[in-house]
Amino acid sequence: MKPFTNFRSRLVPLAINNIDTDQIIPARFLKTTSKEGLDRQLFCDWRYDAQGNAKPDFILNQSRVAGAQVLLAGDNFGCGSSREHAPWALTQFGFRAIVSTSFADIFTGNALKNSLLPIRVPIDVHAELFAAVAPDPDATIAVDLAAQTLTTPAGRVVPFSIDAFSKRCLLEGVDELGYILKQEGAIGAYEASHPSPINTAA
Amino acid sequence: MPQTIIEKLWNSHLVEEQAGAPALLYIDLHLVHEVTSPQAFQGLRERGLKVRRPDLTIATADHSIPTTDRSLPIVDQIAAKQLAQLEANCAEFGIRCLGVHSDRQGVVHVIGPELGLTQPGMTVVCGDSHTATHGAFGALAFGIGTSEVENVLASQCLLQRKSKTFEVKVEGTLGRGVTAKDIILALIAKIGVGGGTGCVFEFTGNAIRALSMEQRMTVCNMSIEGGARAGLIAPDETTFEYLAGRPHAPKGAKWDAAIERWKRLPTDAGAVYDREVSIDADTLEPMITYGTNPGMGVAINAPLPDPASVADPMERDSIEKALAYMGLEGGKPLVGHPVDVVFIGSCTNSRISDLRAAAAVLIGRKVNPKLRVLVVPGSQEVKRQAIAEGLPELFRAAGCEWREPGCSMCIAMNGDQLAPGEYCVSTSNRNFEGRQGKGGRTFLASPLTAAASAITGVVTDVRTL
Numbered sequence: 001m002k003p004f005t006n007f008r009s010r011l012v013p014l015a016i017n018n019i020d021t022d023q024i025i026p027a028r029f030l031k032t033t034s035k036e037g038l039d040r041q042l043f044c045d046w047r048y049d050a051q052g053n054a055k056p057d058f059i060l061n062q063s064r065v066a067g068a069q070v071l072l073a074g075d076n077f078g079c080g081s082s083r084e085h086a087p088w089a090l091t092q093f094g095f096r097a098i099v100s101t102s103f104a105d106i107f108t109g110n111a112l113k114n115s116l117l118p119i120r121v122p123i124d125v126h127a128e129l130f131a132a133v134a135p136d137p138d139a140t141i142a143v144d145l146a147a148q149t150l151t152t153p154a155g156r157v158v159p160f161s162i163d164a165f166s167k168r169c170l171l172e173g174v175d176e177l178g179y180i181l182k183q184e185g186a187i188g189a190y191e192a193s194h195p196s197p198i199n200t201a202a
Numbered sequence: 203m204p205q206t207i208i209e210k211l212w213n214s215h216l217v218e219e220q221a222g223a224p225a226l227l228y229i230d231l232h233l234v235h236e237v238t239s240p241q242a243f244q245g246l247r248e249r250g251l252k253v254r255r256p257d258l259t260i261a262t263a264d265h266s267i268p269t270t271d272r273s274l275p276i277v278d279q280i281a282a283k284q285l286a287q288l289e290a291n292c293a294e295f296g297i298r299c300l301g302v303h304s305d306r307q308g309v310v311h312v313i314g315p316e317l318g319l320t321q322p323g324m325t326v327v328c329g330d331s332h333t334a335t336h337g338a339f340g341a342l343a344f345g346i347g348t349s350e351v352e353n354v355l356a357s358q359c360l361l362q363r364k365s366k367t368f369e370v371k372v373e374g375t376l377g378r379g380v381t382a383k384d385i386i387l388a389l390i391a392k393i394g395v396g397g398g399t400g401c402v403f404e405f406t407g408n409a410i411r412a413l414s415m416e417q418r419m420t421v422c423n424m425s426i427e428g429g430a431r432a433g434l435i436a437p438d439e440t441t442f443e444y445l446a447g448r449p450h451a452p453k454g455a456k457w458d459a460a461i462e463r464w465k466r467l468p469t470d471a472g473a474v475y476d477r478e479v480s481i482d483a484d485t486l487e488p489m490i491t492y493g494t495n496p497g498m499g500v501a502i503n504a505p506l507p508d509p510a511s512v513a514d515p516m517e518r519d520s521i522e523k524a525l526a527y528m529g530l531e532g533g534k535p536l537v538g539h540p541v542d543v544v545f546i547g548s549c550t551n552s553r554i555s556d557l558r559a560a561a562a563v564l565i566g567r568k569v570n571p572k573l574r575v576l577v578v579p580g581s582q583e584v585k586r587q588a589i590a591e592g593l594p595e596l597f598r599a600a601g602c603e604w605r606e607p608g609c610s611m612c613i614a615m616n617g618d619q620l621a622p623g624e625y626c627v628s629t630s631n632r633n634f635e636g637r638q639g640k641g642g643r644t645f646l647a648s649p650l651t652a653a654a655s656a657i658t659g660v661v662t663d664v665r666t667l
């Protein structure tokens with residue numbers, strides 16, 4: 001993983017609540033055994049018609065998304081399945097952050113492990129951002145992970161929360177497994193004092 | 203201090219808590235399937251790591267597996283490759299795989315319990331959000347992403363943040379035609395699909411105690427649809443009775459010791475939950491969803507919400523959008539609405555008692571010839587039991603298709619899918635747009651409602667048959 005750096009970007013507004021992982025990437029694309037090549041499948045059934053042609057009225061098909069790195073979505077983004085294909089598809093499309101009032105638990109964990117920052121903002125900020133991009137598609141926000149702030153197009157600096165561990169992993173570009181494997185002593189000690197109740201191989 | 207079962211499970215699996223990092227939690231059982239594991243095995247390979255505890259890991263093929271004759275080659279080459287990859291990965295890393303041709307193959311959340319691998323007091327994970335199913339045994343069971351699958355394969359541990367505790371109390375007696383599925387659909391309709399975010403549910407109350415293990419699994423299965431990563435039920439005599447004699451259940455003196463341990467798991471008197479909600483079983487009706495998320499559910503005879511009367515603009519929009527996708531009008535009930543397909547299956551409702559319930563409605567009757575009705579057992583074991591009871595003949599005589607075990611039309615990855623615009627009464631757990639096939643429209647309901655609707659060809663309250 002590359003270290004997560006500050007950036008400024010336009011927003012891609014998607015004013016829909018409860019956007020589920022089956023919309024982010026439909027299940028029929030989960031037969032892949034690789035993490036790659038998922039960007040075309042992002043929001044596939046909203047993006048393309050039955051013949052596979054891009055639907056011009058869907059925002060991801062509009063010129064304003066070129067280079068945009070932030071998705072602005074409705075409440076409870078990422079509900080549904082545990083498929084990590086969802087953050088893989090989002091990051092391959094070019095998103096680095098999602099802004100919403102709330103996120104589903106499993107999606108949050110999956111996103112953070114893929115350098116995709118879920119930014120939770122209060123309802124008034126959420127409304128302000130939608131209001132700002134409606135008349136001005138070129139309005140930008142700034143994201144500063146070290147400072148944990150989002151700066152709205154109007155210049156309002158809004159703090160957001162993230163747990164200290166995930167923040168460190170993102171800023172340093174390291175993943176969890178390296179940390180976990182260093183806890184070998186504690187894991188071995190736990191196993192020695194907790195005999196397993198089962199043996200799947202038996 | 204008195205503790206909830208959720209806190210007891212958490213505390214007993216804490217490997218380590220370091221300042222500045224989430225807790226390290228030990229995992230007792232890791233279930234693996236073909237869809238969310240290949241990239242995790244690849245990750246192990248790239249780092250030169252082994253699977254730490256193959257003896258606590260087991261794999262099966264369920265999501266992309268065809269439900270047609272297993273002796274034939276798999277037509278979908280991408281699915282065939284994924285299934286072959288699972289077997290190859292398991293062979294390479296020394297994991298037992300109940301693959302395409304295993305006589306124990308089945309939907310991952312059906313086979314764990316039936317093998318006796320899922321036991322009270324355990325932590326259970328799987329790269330699948332319906333892992334909460336195993337919570338029915340008093341286990342802390344939750345879904346994880348592929349990075350976490352890799353973490354557990356490599357270390358048998360996960361970094362976790364503690365969830366809030368959420369008591370869902372269900373008191374009373376379920377009426378005729380009302381099932382475990384209706385309890386969980388009613389909960390989700392009440393609290394919404396984000397209502398349990400950040401929480402673990404504990405289902406309590408005499409209506410929960412009265413449920414069989416299979417019914418409890420149906421309830422816990424859909425915890426994720428209420429936003430909770432896990433949902434569980436304290437173990438009791440019903441739990442012990444189900445487990446006794448299962449292939450992986452403890453035997454002899456170990457069994458007695460296990461029962462002693464398991465009896466200490468239930469929530470202590472006076473323990474406090476972070477949140478609580480109650481559901482009255484006495485007044486519960488058969489539930490059905492009308493929209494494009496599982497929170498959009500109503501009692502089967504109740505009118506659908508009318509967007510015009512919803513105050514919140516975003517909420518109104520989402521109901522309008524859902525009704526438009528579903529081709530429905532607000533303000534009218536669903537009963538009587540035409541149906542094209544009925545699906546009886548999935549990790550929510552594909553166990554033997556679900557098939558028996560559907561069979562009891564279908565016996566001596568015929569399904570409406572305009573309909574396609576799929577009955578898909580949850581596992582080879584469920585299939586064997588069904589055959590022993592003569593259920594496949596009964597379903598076929600009624601005009602249903604009897605299939606091989608798998609996820610099938612719950613997720614529509616394997617070719618079992620709706621055509622655009624088709625309506626399906628489904629016993630599965632998700633009604634998202636396109637979930638059962640692009641453009642397909644799903645009504646989630648119990649096996650009783652599904653069977654009743656199969657006969658009439660329209661959405662039907664089983665109590666009126």
Ligand code: SF4
Nearest residue numbers: 332548549609612613
């Ligand atoms: S039956 Fe459906 S919900 Fe259950 S594991 Fe399979 S795809 Fe997931």
